[in-house]
Amino acid sequence: MKIAKALLGTTCLALACHAQAETLTIATVNNADMIRMQRLSETFEKTHPDIDLNWVVLEENVLRQRLTTDIATQGGQFDVLTIGMYEASLWGDKGWLAPMNNLPASYDVDDVFPSVREGLSVDGTLYALPFYAESSMTYYRKDLFEQAGLTMPEHPTWSQIADFAAKLHKPEQEQYGICLRGKAGWGENMALITTIANSFGARWFDEQWQPEFTGPEWTKAANFYVDLLGKYGPPGASSNGFNENLALFNSGKCAMWVDATVAGSFVTDASQSKVADKVGFAFAPHEATEKGSAWLYSWALAIPATSNNKDAAMEFVTWATSKDYANLVAETDGVANVPPGTRQSTYSEAYMKAAPFAQVTLESLKQADPADPSAKPVPYVGIQLVTIPEFQAIGTQVGKMFSAALTGQMPVEQMLNAAQQSVQRDMKRAGYPK
Amino acid sequence: MLTLKQSRRLNTLLVGGVSWIVALLLFFPIFWMVLTSFKTEIDAFATPPQLFFTPTLENYLHIQDRSGYFRFAWNSVVISFGATALGMLFAIPAAYSMAFFETKRTKGTLLWMLSTKMLPPVGVLVPIYLLAKQFGLLDTRTVLVIIYTLINLPIMVWMIYTYFRDIPRDILEAARMDGATTLQEMVKVLLPISKGGLASTMLLSLILCWNEAFWSLNLTSANAAPLTALIASYSSPEGLFWAKLSAVSTLACAPILIFGWISQKQLVRGLSFGAVK
Numbered sequence: 001m002k003i004a005k006a007l008l009g010t011t012c013l014a015l016a017c018h019a020q021a022e023t024l025t026i027a028t029v030n031n032a033d034m035i036r037m038q039r040l041s042e043t044f045e046k047t048h049p050d051i052d053l054n055w056v057v058l059e060e061n062v063l064r065q066r067l068t069t070d071i072a073t074q075g076g077q078f079d080v081l082t083i084g085m086y087e088a089s090l091w092g093d094k095g096w097l098a099p100m101n102n103l104p105a106s107y108d109v110d111d112v113f114p115s116v117r118e119g120l121s122v123d124g125t126l127y128a129l130p131f132y133a134e135s136s137m138t139y140y141r142k143d144l145f146e147q148a149g150l151t152m153p154e155h156p157t158w159s160q161i162a163d164f165a166a167k168l169h170k171p172e173q174e175q176y177g178i179c180l181r182g183k184a185g186w187g188e189n190m191a192l193i194t195t196i197a198n199s200f201g202a203r204w205f206d207e208q209w210q211p212e213f214t215g216p217e218w219t220k221a222a223n224f225y226v227d228l229l230g231k232y233g234p235p236g237a238s239s240n241g242f243n244e245n246l247a248l249f250n251s252g253k254c255a256m257w258v259d260a261t262v263a264g265s266f267v268t269d270a271s272q273s274k275v276a277d278k279v280g281f282a283f284a285p286h287e288a289t290e291k292g293s294a295w296l297y298s299w300a301l302a303i304p305a306t307s308n309n310k311d312a313a314m315e316f317v318t319w320a321t322s323k324d325y326a327n328l329v330a331e332t333d334g335v336a337n338v339p340p341g342t343r344q345s346t347y348s349e350a351y352m353k354a355a356p357f358a359q360v361t362l363e364s365l366k367q368a369d370p371a372d373p374s375a376k377p378v379p380y381v382g383i384q385l386v387t388i389p390e391f392q393a394i395g396t397q398v399g400k401m402f403s404a405a406l407t408g409q410m411p412v413e414q415m416l417n418a419a420q421q422s423v424q425r426d427m428k429r430a431g432y433p434k
Numbered sequence: 435m436l437t438l439k440q441s442r443r444l445n446t447l448l449v450g451g452v453s454w455i456v457a458l459l460l461f462f463p464i465f466w467m468v469l470t471s472f473k474t475e476i477d478a479f480a481t482p483p484q485l486f487f488t489p490t491l492e493n494y495l496h497i498q499d500r501s502g503y504f505r506f507a508w509n510s511v512v513i514s515f516g517a518t519a520l521g522m523l524f525a526i527p528a529a530y531s532m533a534f535f536e537t538k539r540t541k542g543t544l545l546w547m548l549s550t551k552m553l554p555p556v557g558v559l560v561p562i563y564l565l566a567k568q569f570g571l572l573d574t575r576t577v578l579v580i581i582y583t584l585i586n587l588p589i590m591v592w593m594i595y596t597y598f599r600d601i602p603r604d605i606l607e608a609a610r611m612d613g614a615t616t617l618q619e620m621v622k623v624l625l626p627i628s629k630g631g632l633a634s635t636m637l638l639s640l641i642l643c644w645n646e647a648f649w650s651l652n653l654t655s656a657n658a659a660p661l662t663a664l665i666a667s668y669s670s671p672e673g674l675f676w677a678k679l680s681a682v683s684t685l686a687c688a689p690i691l692i693f694g695w696i697s698q699k700q701l702v703r704g705l706s707f708g709a710v711k
Contacts, residue, residue, distance in 0.1 A: 025656050030670040035500065054656035057501075057667035062651055069652065073560060075567050077655050174481075187671075247479035247674055262672055272475050272674060 022312045023052045027067065028082040029060050031299065032265075033132050033339045037320055040328055044319050051312045067304075071096045076306040079313040083128060084187075085119040085298045085370075089387050092120075092127030098303040098310055100126040100317075107318050111343045115368050116298050128300035129321040133341030134262040135294045135364035136195060136384075137357070138282040141275060144168055144175070144255050152280055158199065158224060158287045161256065165232035168255035177232030179254035180225075183241035184403040186395025191295055191384040192258065193402055195284065197221040198292025203374040204386050209432035213398075213420040217288075223412050226405050238406040250274060258284055260297070261364060264357030265336060281357045283364060289375040295384035296368035298342070341365050379433070390430045394423055464687070471681035478677040493681035501664060503685055510660040511689070513575050513650075514643035517582035518636050524583070525590035525635070530620060532591070533598035534606065544595065547588040555585075555648050566653055575658045578650060582643045589642075590635050597631030598624070633700040644690045661686040 028034045038055050045053055056078070058066060064087070070077045071091065083091070091097050103109050103126075109117070112130060120128045138161070140152050148167055153160065165177030181192045194204070202217035212218055229237050234248055242259060246266055249257045250273040257263075270276040284294035301317040303310055319325060323345055326338045336354040338346050340361055352358045373383040380386045385395065398419045405415040436444065470478050472489040497503060532540050562581070563572075571577035601624065609623045625632065647662040654663060665686050668679045694701065 027655070030667055030675065031672045032670075038500070056655045056659070058651070058663075059666045059669040060671040062666055066652060066655075069559065069563055073563050073567060075563060075572060077572055242672055243670070243674060244479075247476070250476060250674075251480060253481075260672065266673065274476065 021050050021052060022309045023054055024079040024309055024312055024316055025054045025056060025077060026080040026082075026316070027056045027058060027063060027078045029063055029299075030057050033337075034082060034299070036329065036333060036337065037131070037325075037339075040325070040332065041316075041320070043328060044316065048312075048315060051315065053316070071304055071306060074306050076304075076308060078304055079307040079309050080316055081302045081304055082131070082299060083302050085296070085300065086382070086385055086387060086391070088120045088128040088298075088300055088302060089122050089381070090389055091302070092122040092125070096305055097127040098305050098307070098313075100129055100303075103318060107322060108345075111323070111345050113342065113344065113365055115296055115365060115370065116342055119296060119298060119370050120300050128302035129317050130298045130300045130342040131321055132262065132339035133296070133298035133365060134260045135296055135341070135361060135368050136192070136259060136284045137261050137264070137294065137360050137364060138284060139249060139257045139259070139263065139267055140164075140280045140282065141168075141252075141255050141278055142280040143275075143278045145280070152282050155283045155290075156285045158196065158228075158285045161258075161285045162224070162228050162232075165228060165256060169232040171235075174253055175255060176234040176248075176253055177255055178228060179234055179240065179245045179248050179257045180229050180237070181241055181245065181259065182229060182233070182238040182403060182406050183244070184238075184396065184399035185241070186385065186392050186399060188241045188399065189402055190395045190399040191297075193221075193225055193399075194384045195293055195295050196225050196287075198374050198383065199286040199289060200224070201288040201375045203376050203378045205379060205427075207377060207379050209379055209427055209434075211420055211423040211427065213416045213423065219413070219416060222402070222405070222416055225402070226412050229406060230408070238403045260295075261357065261361040262340065264355065264361065265340075268356065279356075281360045283360055290367075291369075291375050292373035292383050294364045294368055296365065296370055297384070388430075390426060394426050397422055397426070467680045467687075468684050469680075470677055471684045473677050473680075475674040475677045478680070479674060493678045494685075496678060497668075497682050497685065501667065503664070506659060506661045506664040507686075507689060509575060509654075509658055510644060510662075510686075513578045513582065513658075513660055514640050516575070516579040517586065517643045518639040520579060520583045521586050521590050521639055522632070522636060524587060525594050526620070526625075526632075528591045529594035529598050530624065532595050533601075534603065544592065547591060551585075551588055559652060562649075563652070572653060573655045573657050573659075577653055578658060578660070581649050581653070582646060585646070585649075586639045586642055590639055593635045593638070594628075594631065597628045597635075601627055630700060633697065637694065637697055637701050641690060641694070 028038070034057075038057075041053055045051065063082070067078065067081055067083070067087075069075070088097070092099070109126070113133065116130045116133045117126060120126055120130060138152070138156060145152055145164075145168075150164055150167065152164070161178065167177075168175065169177030181189045183189055197203075197218055200217050200221035202215065202221050203212060205211055234240070234253060240248070242263070245254070245257055245259060246263055248254050249263075249267060252274045264281065267273050267279050268276050273279075286293040301320060303313045303317065307313055321342065323343065326343065326346055329338045330350075334354065335348075335350050338351060340346065340355075340358070347358060347362050368383060370381050370383050370387075380388060382391075385391055401410065401415045401419050401422075404410045405412050410418070469485075471493055472491070473484070473487055474490055474492070477484055477487050532544065566572045566577050605627070606619055606623060609619045614622065645662070647666070650660050650662045651666055654660070665679070665682050668675055668682045
């Protein structure tokens with residue numbers, strides 16, 4: 001009730017400034033949290049009768065292509081965009097997004113995790129408001145560990161994970177030691193592989209933007225990944241992305257899985273998981289260093305500079321990422337479904353109790369630092385990605401090579417040499433070092 | 435040794451068997467899609483794939499709940515029928531002139547028209563997007579009708595041209611002798627004779643428009659989005675979606691499938707018309 005009253009209050013204020021009805025076109029992806037937002041936005045429309053919402057739900061890659069076309073041609077089709085951390089800083093830098101200045105005091109922007117805020121900012125200016133954020137963590141089957149007499153440490157190392165995987169790998173029972181991403185793509189296998197590499201002390205580029213794939217750290221990390229997943233992974237691992245692994249884990253085929261923290265609510269949801277009550281949570285594995293061993297990513301709402309309804313759009317994005325929205329979700333859908341990872345205030349006692357994975361998510365998000373992702377100094381920002389426009393192409397190219405190494409089409413050494421040459425060439429062509 | 439009768443029988447059996455196998459192979463993905471649409475998300479992903487399971491309607495209810503199917507379906511209907519009608523309006527006169535008043539450039543023109551189909555559509559995405567923006571046509575059904583007409587026009591002209599070529603000129607000449615004008619000649623003589631061919635051309639154009647996904651995804655957002663855009667909205671980067679995607683795909687295919695079924699006779703006749711010279 002309180003919220004309803006508060007929202008009603010803001011509406012009256014909003015009504016005073018907007019006499020005419022405006023239509024906002026919101027572009028988003030089909031993730032559970034966004035679909036929930038679409039459903040709950042009825043509340044927003046009720047309290048803002050002067051704003052109509054039009055939803056455009058698109059597949060992630062199509063969305064990215066649509067938005068780029070629209071922004072580059074100044075099409076002005078969209079008023080609110082759902083974008084990732086990678087786009088937020090690149091597009092913000094290009095001036096394609098409206099800066100998120102003058103946020104109302106009630107929005108309490110300081111409540112948003114600093115690492116997430118920084119990831120969405122360019123030179124201190126915020127260009128998108130985070131809707132939910134994720135890091136990575138280790139999911140494991142408590143029952144299988146118990147049967148085998150093993151204990152998962154809170155902060156495992158990759159070597160320990162490999163030991164566990166070897167002991168729990170029983171392919172004849174369709175139980176695989178570990179499930180990891182193998183599907184090629186900068187946001188698929190390369191997200192995981194880059195965190196593994198970081199934790200082995202590797203980095204994408206040295207201070208002169210020279211790639212380091214042939215260095216000892218990458219060699220070790222790549223051999224480790226290919227060996228681990230090749231020996232103790234499910235068959236056909238090179239075509240598994242987040243969703244495929246989620247399905248494998250939920251149907252009880254994986255003893256361990258290292259992936260996005262957002263999966264926590266999926267694997268514990270009895271309506272889609274056969275192992276809902278058997279899942280344990282640990283931090284993402286590290287090895288030589290903890291730096292950059294867990295990633296940081298956020299789905300955020302931004303307003304394109306081409307929008308004709310910036311004020312109304314601002315109303316909406318501040319509503320959808322506010323504490324009030326979190327409370328609304330808690331009231332209607334249960335506290336465990338509050339969009340995770342963006343606000344300190346989300347992690348209340350009730351939430352911690354309802355979401356067993358919350359503690360690890362919270363700590364991981366606090367520790368993640370995109371500005372300092374590797375043991376050695378780097379010229380770029382980003383943990384599981386490099387925030388430069390070329391990364392999308394380069395990352396996917398290298399991702400394909402890793403996928404090929406995983407299927408045994410190419411030996412690891414040769415693959416790393418090829419990756420080194422290809423990235424070197426692309427970076428030279430793009431004019432680095434800049 | 436087989437007798438003649440026996441070998442004929444064997445032949446029929448063999449041919450029948452092979453065509454059944456081919457038909458089943460072609461139909462299997464559709465069958466599997468429909469089957470998956472009645473599974474829960476977890477069953478949809480099960481390995482080994484399940485043929486027997488407890489069916490559920492939850493995916494369909496979810497779609498009904500989340501997006502207005504009929505709005506998208508109506509857009510699909512308007513766009514495909516609009517583009518097909520407009521296309522026929524251009525294609526029939528063009529094919530008429532090429533088939534009955536052939537010049538030395540006709541062959542070249544026909545080939546050149548077809549060559550426009552060889553350019554990947556994404557190559558002209560930005561210019562077309564800018565044009566649509568300039569004319570205020572972004573996210574309207576009009577822009578898709580225009581684009582689909584232009585995309586399908588070469589194929590429609592080609593198809594109708596081949597049908598017209600098979601019609602003896604004498605019939606048209608006879609009509610002219612009786613004092614028919616060009617329009618009368620086309621409407622009263624030519625069109626009734628080539629009904630089958632025209633129907634199959636229209637059907638092909640309808641199906642192509644219905645299934646087109648590149649332009650519909652790129653040029654529409656909220657108002658003019660057809661069913662292909664609805665399907666695309668059910669794929670998810672983070673979360674299981676195969677069962678729901680199958681359900682929405684089934685819903686998207688259903689109308690055109692049923693339409694095809696009804697007009698099957700026309701389609702088969704039209705397609706084989708002109709095959710024997």
